[in-house]
Amino acid sequence: MTLAPVEGAKIRGPKRASGPWRLVLGRLGFLVAALFGVMTLSFLLVSVTPGDPARLIAGPLADETQVTAIEAELGLDRPLGERYLDYMGGLVQGDLGDSYYSKQPVIDEIASKLPATLTLVLLSVALAAVLGVVVGAVGAYFRTRWPDSVGRLFTGIFQAVPDFFLGLMLIYVFFFVLGIAPAPAGQLAFSETAPARVTGFIPIDSLVAGDTSLFVSSLKHLVLPVLTLGLVYAAYFAKTARTTVGRALNSQQVHFARAMGLPERTVLRYAFVESRTTIVTYAGVIFAALLGGEAIVERVFAWDGIGTWALTGILRLDLPVVQGMVLVAGALTLITYTLLDIVVGLLDPRIKHA
Amino acid sequence: MNSVAETILDVRNLAVSIATPDGVVNPVKGVDLTVRKGEIVGVVGESGCGKSTTIKGVLKLLGPNSTVTADKIELAGHGDISGFKPRQMNTIRGRAVGFVAQNPFGSLNPIYTIERQFYELQKAHRTGVSKRESREIARDMLNGVGIVGPERVLNGYAHQLSGGMAQRVVIALATTLSPKLLFADEPTTGLDATVQAQILDLITGLVADEGRSMLLVTHDLGVIAQYCQRVVVMYGGEVVEQGSVMDVMVSPQHSYTQQLIGSVPKSGEKLNVAR
Numbered sequence: 001m002t003l004a005p006v007e008g009a010k011i012r013g014p015k016r017a018s019g020p021w022r023l024v025l026g027r028l029g030f031l032v033a034a035l036f037g038v039m040t041l042s043f044l045l046v047s048v049t050p051g052d053p054a055r056l057i058a059g060p061l062a063d064e065t066q067v068t069a070i071e072a073e074l075g076l077d078r079p080l081g082e083r084y085l086d087y088m089g090g091l092v093q094g095d096l097g098d099s100y101y102s103k104q105p106v107i108d109e110i111a112s113k114l115p116a117t118l119t120l121v122l123l124s125v126a127l128a129a130v131l132g133v134v135v136g137a138v139g140a141y142f143r144t145r146w147p148d149s150v151g152r153l154f155t156g157i158f159q160a161v162p163d164f165f166l167g168l169m170l171i172y173v174f175f176f177v178l179g180i181a182p183a184p185a186g187q188l189a190f191s192e193t194a195p196a197r198v199t200g201f202i203p204i205d206s207l208v209a210g211d212t213s214l215f216v217s218s219l220k221h222l223v224l225p226v227l228t229l230g231l232v233y234a235a236y237f238a239k240t241a242r243t244t245v246g247r248a249l250n251s252q253q254v255h256f257a258r259a260m261g262l263p264e265r266t267v268l269r270y271a272f273v274e275s276r277t278t279i280v281t282y283a284g285v286i287f288a289a290l291l292g293g294e295a296i297v298e299r300v301f302a303w304d305g306i307g308t309w310a311l312t313g314i315l316r317l318d319l320p321v322v323q324g325m326v327l328v329a330g331a332l333t334l335i336t337y338t339l340l341d342i343v344v345g346l347l348d349p350r351i352k353h354a
Numbered sequence: 355m356n357s358v359a360e361t362i363l364d365v366r367n368l369a370v371s372i373a374t375p376d377g378v379v380n381p382v383k384g385v386d387l388t389v390r391k392g393e394i395v396g397v398v399g400e401s402g403c404g405k406s407t408t409i410k411g412v413l414k415l416l417g418p419n420s421t422v423t424a425d426k427i428e429l430a431g432h433g434d435i436s437g438f439k440p441r442q443m444n445t446i447r448g449r450a451v452g453f454v455a456q457n458p459f460g461s462l463n464p465i466y467t468i469e470r471q472f473y474e475l476q477k478a479h480r481t482g483v484s485k486r487e488s489r490e491i492a493r494d495m496l497n498g499v500g501i502v503g504p505e506r507v508l509n510g511y512a513h514q515l516s517g518g519m520a521q522r523v524v525i526a527l528a529t530t531l532s533p534k535l536l537f538a539d540e541p542t543t544g545l546d547a548t549v550q551a552q553i554l555d556l557i558t559g560l561v562a563d564e565g566r567s568m569l570l571v572t573h574d575l576g577v578i579a580q581y582c583q584r585v586v587v588m589y590g591g592e593v594v595e596q597g598s599v600m601d602v603m604v605s606p607q608h609s610y611t612q613q614l615i616g617s618v619p620k621s622g623e624k625l626n627v628a629r
Contacts, residue, residue, distance in 0.1 A: 145418070252460030259415055259455070260527065261447030262478045264440070273465040349511045350464060 023345045031338045038330035042323045043087050047080060053317040057100060074100060074319075087323075096327065097320035099313070106324040109309065114328065115200035116187055117298070117305035120225055121290045127230030129283050132237020133245075137272070139238065140246035151238060158235035167228040167300040174224060182220050184301045192217060225301045229294055233286055240282050244275040277348045284340035288333040292325060362535050362567045363389040363412075364428040370404070370411045372420040381407045383591045389535065389567045391430075394558060396578035396599070397571045398614070399588035405571045408588070409537045413451060414443050430534065449479050452528035452536045454557065456543040458520035462512035468492075468523055469508040472530065479531055495526040499556060518549035525557055529564075536561060536568040542577075554581060575618050579603060587611045 054070040055062070071077045075086075090097060096106035139151040158166070174181035182189060187202045194202055195209040203222070206214035248254060248271040257270045295307030306328065313321030345351045370382040382404040389395050397405045411422045427436040435446055447453070455461050463471055472492035476483045489508065496504035499522040512520060521541065528536065538557060542550035558581045561568045570582060578585050578599060585602050587595040587610065594608040606612045 143418075252455060252457055253463045255415065256453070256455055256461040256524070257463070257474075259413060259447055259453035260475050260478075261444040261449055262474060263444060266474060266478060270463050270466075273463070348465060349467075350513050 020346060024342055027338045027341050031334055034334050035331055038327060038334065039088060039091055042326035042330065043084055045326060047083065053100060053319055056317050096324045099321050100318045101316060106320045109321070110306065110324055110328055111200060113304060113306040113309045116202070116303060117291065117307060119201055119203065119222065120229070120298070120303060120305060121287060121294065123222060123226045124229035124233065125283055125287045125290065127226055128233035128237050128286070129279070131230065132234035133241045133279055135234065136238040136241025137245045139242045140249055141268070143246060151242070155235045155238045158231050159239070161232065163228055163232045163294070164296045164300050166232060167225065167297050170224045170228055171300070181224050182217070184224065186302045186304050187221050188214070188217055225297060225303060228297055229290065236286065237279070237282065241275070241279055244278045245271060248272070248274040277344050280343060280347065281340060284336050288336045291332050292329045359390040359392060360430065361388060361390055361428070362430045363387065364426065365412060366425040368408060368411055368422070368424040368427070370407050370416065370420055370422050372416070374419070381591050382411060385593050387586060387593070389569055391567055392565055393584060394561060394568045394570055394582045396582035396585040397569060397588060398573060398575060398578055398585060400573065403588045404591040405588050406539050409539060409569055409571060413447055413453065413537070414438070414440070448475065448533065449531045450533055450535065452531070452533035454525055454528045454536065454538040454541045456540040458517060458524045459512060461524045462520060464512055467509060467511060471527065475527060475530055491530065495530050496523070499526045517545050518552060521545065521553050522556065525560070529560060532564070534566055536566060538568060539571045540573070575615065587614070
């Protein structure tokens with residue numbers, strides 16, 4: 001056999017040892033720069049928005065002197081540059097200003113409201129991802145046959161129903177008619193008091209306090225809101241998973257795996273590892289979009305989270321609250337995307353660690 | 355007297371039908387195929403004539419919307435496999451019949467290392483294979499397909515390989531379980547001309563050295579003439595002619611074969627170039 005040997009040394013690619021660290025450090029550097037941008041934007045966006053908060057606070061019957069007094073009290077009469085330096089200086093020390101209405105530090109309000117939203121959004125995205133990927137993958141595997149048709153029917157329904165409406169329907173059926181779900185009164189029933197604050201996450205704090213009945217109650221209160229968001233977004237996951245897993249199942253590497261006599265579950269795993277980065281990315285994007293974007297569902301379930309808080313702040317032109325929300329949403333989004341970059345980079349060897 | 359070599363694969367009246375939204379299509383109709391021991395049989399025909407579908411049909415690799423029927427698919431040592439269930443087919447695929455597809459980049463898993471892909475293959479067919487054992491076998495296989503320094507390839511990923519290297523890895527995978535029969539579906543499509551020759555030399559060499567047989571699907575008559583002993587000409591989903599390469603090339607019986615051979619430019623022929 002005449003055959004010129006081929007050098008195995010042709011392989012190019014990242015050095016595995018330093019690759020992941022370089023990726024992490026590079027992303028973190030970018031994160032810091034982007035956070036600074038978000039801080040500036042949150043100041044500018046709010047400072048140039050129309051509407052006069054002092055007039056709104058004073059009410060329709062107030063005269064000019066009262067309005068000017070409020071303006072002075074809130075520091076709104078000072079020049080923009082001065083307010084910007086003040087704002088950025090405060091941010092560095094963790095001072096986001098005080099709410100115009102509650103007079104509480106915005107940072108404290110965020111700390112008390114964010115855990116409720118994070119619990120809701122994290123569990124909802126987890127449910128949506130698991131449910132949606134299973135439905136989508138089954139649909140892709142049985143394309144055009146009955147499991148696919150059933151999956152697509154439900155996907156279509158839950159995609160078409162607005163989340164708040166689904167929430168109301170669930171409350172009607174499971175609380176009002178069947179009586180198996182607790183009243184939509186927030187994270188706990190009216191009669192229950194929140195556990196001593198440790199992490200701010202009520203289910204965890206009630207466990208820390210050793211109060212199991214409170215823990216169970218907090219889980220029961222989570223079911224309907226998580227189901228609402230979970231089902232609606234599961235539909236989106238199912239659609240994405242059906243397409244990406246379907247494409248992977250039709251890819252040549254999967255055909256080759258099958259031609260090599262690999263068992264069907266291994267073949268499915270081969271298809272899944274090819275499509276998982278797309279699904280993980282999708283989960284990250286949905287998570288970031290839901291933070292604060294689920295305000296209306298929070299409203300429906302009287303969920304005392306950051307979405308409701310920000311909505312109220314916006315309607316009352318409570319500038320520090322709005323700025324705080326822009327900042328929190330921006331920072332969490334950036335952190336999510338940074339983590340996403342790192343995770344995807346580690347999951348997929350084709351992505352260059354640069 | 356020359357004894358006729360043992361038959362490795364005997365396919366009778368193979369037909370494939372695929373259900374599409376616009377109705378049932380029949381890309382392969384009544385195909386008969388025979389591959390004897392040590393023989394390389396070329397399957398030639400234009401794109402869409404059913405040559406790839408035929409070999410995928412034999413291995414039941416077509417999608418769920420397709421139906422494969424045959425009077426018999428006799429595979430030496432396994433009997434008639436035409437009625438085999440998917441689970442039984444998995445004992446044939448890779449083990450009795452190796453498969454080399456076109457586009458080597460697409461054939462390899464993009465996420466797993468090459469080493470892992472050798473391990474998955476062996477784990478599927480042999481119980482109790484250790485990772486270490488698998489790695490040693492993989493190293494030998496890569497050496498056998500002319501890859502010097504297989505360690506780096508084993509630790510690497512498909513996208514880090516050149517096209518020729520990737521196809522060598524695919525050939526190594528396809529022959530790891532020592533199948534007696536190889537199906538090669540246009541194994542050099544998309545590779546450089548020089549690499550094409552290397553890959554064909556390699557794969558036909560592996561067939562000859564180990565006393566294997568091969569079905570080589572191609573649309574290149576030059577490849578048929580150079581590497582195959584017998585040829586099957588397909589047109590419109592049917593076999594229109596088959597026989598020894600010499601007979602078919604010298605005196606083609608079917609008009610399609612005549613046209614196919616006539617379409618190959620000959621050296622010394624006057625070129626009809628517009629000036």
